[in-house]
Amino acid sequence: MEEVMVMLDEFADLSEMFNVDNVFGEPQMFEGRMIIPVAEIAYGFGVGFGSGAEGGCDCDYDDFCDCDETCDDDCECDCHTEGFEDACDCDCDCDCEDYDDAPVMGGGGGGGGMARPIAFIEVTAEGATVRPIMDEQKIALAGIFLSAWIAGCFALVLKALFGKK
């Protein structure tokens, strides 16, 4: 649990790095004009954790398990693990000194962020102008998909109008 809290603290520090001022970039002078880049910023993170009901037996099974002859060879000393008490007919004599009743805990997390330029502000002596930035790759891909979609619809219409019954 302590590790999870550390991870949460680190993500909280990451959140403080991003604020609304990061949306507007550092003004740059270019050929007598001041250019201010503008971007959309998004970030997120998540952590998940869980705990088991009981700890298992950490002892060396071969040394401590005393299985009956009727038991399978792969009999394991899971006598202390919830749900495995009756797994086989082992005469399980687990004398494990390291047996731990404390719940087993685990967890993980991840996060990410992105910045997408959407425009830049051009400031000259005459005034400020906003110049939008278009992601041509996305538009081209969407255009290809839309063209295929329209072609498919057109084919369906032709089939409905002139196709055989």
Add this chain to the structure above:
Amino acid sequence: MHKSDQRTRIVSATPIEAGKFRLLPAVLVMSQQGGMPDTGYFSQVRMRPVSVVAQGPEGARWHALPDATQAALSQMAAVGAIVAAATFVVIVLARLARR
């Protein structure tokens, strides 16, 4: 059940000094966070610039900051939906006419 807290607000960023102009930006901040104490937490934030007000010697002027890519994709999606609807109508009419 996950408890989730979603907030949307418009925040003014730090004014930008650009020559004789002073730019006052506004940013749309959408945040969502939630989770349960025994399973986990999540948080996500999206910050989108909305507008900028340029204050100069001749007065203040408001400029929108449009997302041109998103607008183009939305228009394309609208065209796709209209074409699909028109196709459906034509097919239904053609079937009715054949009866």
